[in-house]
Amino acid sequence: MAAMLEINNIHTYYGNIHALKGISLTVEEGEIVTLIGANGAGKTTTLRTISGLLKPREGNVVLEGEDITGIPAHKLVYKGIAMVPEGRGVFAKLSVQENLEMGAYSRSDKNGIKDDFERVFALFPRLKERRSQVAGTLSGGEQQMLATGRAMMAKPRLLLLDEPSMGLAPVLVESVFDAIEQINREGTTVLLVEQNALMALSIANRGYVLQTGQIVLRDKAEALKENEMVQKAYLGME
Amino acid sequence: MLKRYIERFSWVDFLLKLFQVLALAAIVIGIFNTLSVARYSSDQWVTLIFAGLAQGSIYALIALGYTLVYGILLMINFAHGDVYMAGAFTSVFLADSFALSGFLASHPVLAILILLLVAVTVSMVLNVIVERVAYRPLRGAPRLVPLITAIGASFTIEYTFRGLYGAEFHAYPTVPALSGIINIAGYEIPRVQIVVLVAAVVLMLGLYFFVERTKIGKAMRAVSEDKEVARLMGINVDKVIMITFAVGGALAGAAGVFNGLFRPQGVFFFMGFIPGIKAFTAAVLGGIGNVPGAMVGGLFLGVFEAVGPNLILEGLGIPAVNQLRDAFAFTLLVIILIFRPQGIFGERLAEKKA
Numbered sequence: 001m002a003a004m005l006e007i008n009n010i011h012t013y014y015g016n017i018h019a020l021k022g023i024s025l026t027v028e029e030g031e032i033v034t035l036i037g038a039n040g041a042g043k044t045t046t047l048r049t050i051s052g053l054l055k056p057r058e059g060n061v062v063l064e065g066e067d068i069t070g071i072p073a074h075k076l077v078y079k080g081i082a083m084v085p086e087g088r089g090v091f092a093k094l095s096v097q098e099n100l101e102m103g104a105y106s107r108s109d110k111n112g113i114k115d116d117f118e119r120v121f122a123l124f125p126r127l128k129e130r131r132s133q134v135a136g137t138l139s140g141g142e143q144q145m146l147a148t149g150r151a152m153m154a155k156p157r158l159l160l161l162d163e164p165s166m167g168l169a170p171v172l173v174e175s176v177f178d179a180i181e182q183i184n185r186e187g188t189t190v191l192l193v194e195q196n197a198l199m200a201l202s203i204a205n206r207g208y209v210l211q212t213g214q215i216v217l218r219d220k221a222e223a224l225k226e227n228e229m230v231q232k233a234y235l236g237m238e
Numbered sequence: 239m240l241k242r243y244i245e246r247f248s249w250v251d252f253l254l255k256l257f258q259v260l261a262l263a264a265i266v267i268g269i270f271n272t273l274s275v276a277r278y279s280s281d282q283w284v285t286l287i288f289a290g291l292a293q294g295s296i297y298a299l300i301a302l303g304y305t306l307v308y309g310i311l312l313m314i315n316f317a318h319g320d321v322y323m324a325g326a327f328t329s330v331f332l333a334d335s336f337a338l339s340g341f342l343a344s345h346p347v348l349a350i351l352i353l354l355l356v357a358v359t360v361s362m363v364l365n366v367i368v369e370r371v372a373y374r375p376l377r378g379a380p381r382l383v384p385l386i387t388a389i390g391a392s393f394t395i396e397y398t399f400r401g402l403y404g405a406e407f408h409a410y411p412t413v414p415a416l417s418g419i420i421n422i423a424g425y426e427i428p429r430v431q432i433v434v435l436v437a438a439v440v441l442m443l444g445l446y447f448f449v450e451r452t453k454i455g456k457a458m459r460a461v462s463e464d465k466e467v468a469r470l471m472g473i474n475v476d477k478v479i480m481i482t483f484a485v486g487g488a489l490a491g492a493a494g495v496f497n498g499l500f501r502p503q504g505v506f507f508f509m510g511f512i513p514g515i516k517a518f519t520a521a522v523l524g525g526i527g528n529v530p531g532a533m534v535g536g537l538f539l540g541v542f543e544a545v546g547p548n549l550i551l552e553g554l555g556i557p558a559v560n561q562l563r564d565a566f567a568f569t570l571l572v573i574i575l576i577f578r579p580q581g582i583f584g585e586r587l588a589e590k591k592a
């Protein structure tokens with residue numbers, strides 16, 4: 001059976017800046033896979049290439065056996081990819097409710113959407129209380145919940161998350177990661193980009209380490225946690 | 239204390255403050271003088287106010303087109319006044335033939351609805367074409383570039399109409415059903431003003447509902463906040479931009495018909511220029527990008543330029559005030575922008591992401 005996602009030898013540029021230098025990775029259905037790396041390594045660029053916001057100059061992206069390289073982002077949503085962008089990207093002037101509705105923009109099954117509202121509110125009760133509040137007035141943690149819930153509303157097969165723990169207090173990081181595990185249990189495959197490598201590796205099945213646009217390490221999550229180089233560079237251990 | 243004040247003193251700030259105080263003083267003195275000599279009766283004031291509201295509702299409809307497009311693309315569609323002109327032109331020719339055949343007199347409601355439908359369609363299609371041809375290929379170019387093509391599009395439309403129909407005025411037929419007077423609380427108001435005002439308000443409420451409640455309207459607001467994230471929701475940004483131009487064009491087309499009903503002196507190829515600039519003024523007054531702001535800004539500008547010259551300028555002893563209407567409207571713009579650069583209801587422009 002074809003993998004959920006497979007990217008082969010991707011090269012992505014920003015003008016003349018060669019940001020991704022031949023990246024390949026695979027995500028199997030049902031997995032949580034994490035991509036870790038230092039600032040500027042190319043994590044965000046990788047996700048943006050998968051979601052169709054950027055076109056790779058070389059290489060291809062394959063979703064469940066279908067080559068989706070170069071298909072624009074808004075069409076990929078209909079093929080089952082949702083992304084929570086770096087910095088959350090909630091629509092500040094739209095209400096919580098409207099943000100979630102935008103998450104379901106690609107769908108027309110009214111009843112399914114209704115069920116998913118309940119699913120999101122069950123996972124993040126805070127959002128239910130704030131339904132009619134404008135998203136710009138939510139706290140950072142609440143905005144992260146909203147961004148994650150909004151992506152769930154697309155009912156994606158593959159969820160791309162770009163640093164969901166950024167700027168959150170440890171307790172909140174904990175609950176956001178619980179939510180990610182929960183979403184995964186309910187059947188969504190997850191590709192998770194994180195700087196908080198310890199947290200990411202503790203919920204992931206497998207991980208890739210990215211350095212200046214190249215993958216330098218790939219392994220099972222437990223193995224990466226024990227890896228000396230990972231411990232030094234990303235887990236802050238000596 | 240004094241020393242610190244002197245250190246911080248800036249001539250620019252001082253002159254701006256002085257200007258604000260003088261402007262306020264002139265307005266207060268003008269109003270006081272006019273009212274104290276009771277030059278006009280309350281009947282006359284009410285007449286002026288309703289004429290201003292009707293004219294203002296036309297500004298408001300055009301202003302919405304500027305504000306919707308600005309909200310999404312952060313650019314001024316300078317061809318918008320000409321899109322309005324195209325709608326007005328269309329409805330003149332159609333109205334003339336309706337008047338000749340007697341249809342306008344026998345079935346006024348149906349005739350006006352058909353006028354609206356055709357003019358709205360023409361302006362809508364024209365605005366969409368302008369976007370497709372003059373703006374979309376330049377998406378991502380520096381912001382000055384589409385400004386130049388906007389001016390180019392404006393001239394192209396104007397001189398196409400001039401080429402086709404000449405530079406003279408084409409008069410509008412009067413609609414018998416709309417002439418006459420309606421009596422409201424003892425004041426006599428021309429019926430056409432009431433009809434135009436009510437129709438425009440209905441359209442504005444419809445637009446407000448569209449933007450606030452419908453899926454496409456919400457997508458428009460999402461696109462205006464963040465195009466990239468909107469794409470991640472599955473929103474086709476180019477399509478939403480096209481719809482925005484279509485909606486703005488449709489409102490301008492309707493404004494073109496209302497203008498004809500209301501000001502029978504007729505249409506000519508350059509007629510979009512002044513209303514276009516005034517509607518733009520109204521949009522800026524309301525805070526550009528802000529939908530209710532454009533509506534209120536348009537009505538406000540209409541009333542203010544109808545009443546203001548008599549109320550303020552005459553009190554200051556300035557002669558022939560009614561010829562100063564346009565100058566007055568733009569002076570108002572300058573004064574308000576000095577007090578509130580973000581417009582009356584506007585948020586600060588800097589808040590918006592490009």
Ligand SMILES: Nc1ncnc2c1ncn2[C@@H]1O[C@H](COP(=O)(O)OP(=O)(O)OP(=O)(O)O)[C@@H](O)[C@H]1O
Nearest residue numbers: 014017019037038039040041042043044045046195
């Ligand atoms: N819009 C852009 N224009 C030019 N260069 C860019 C742009 N975005 C990213 N880059 C460059 O591409 C490289 C990879 O950036 P990317 O954002 O993918 O890193 P990242 O791993 O997500 O980093 P972080 O952890 O800081 O989010 C960096 O060297 C960055 O400077």
Ligand SMILES: [Mg+2]
Nearest residue numbers: 043044045086
């Ligand atoms: Mg990043």
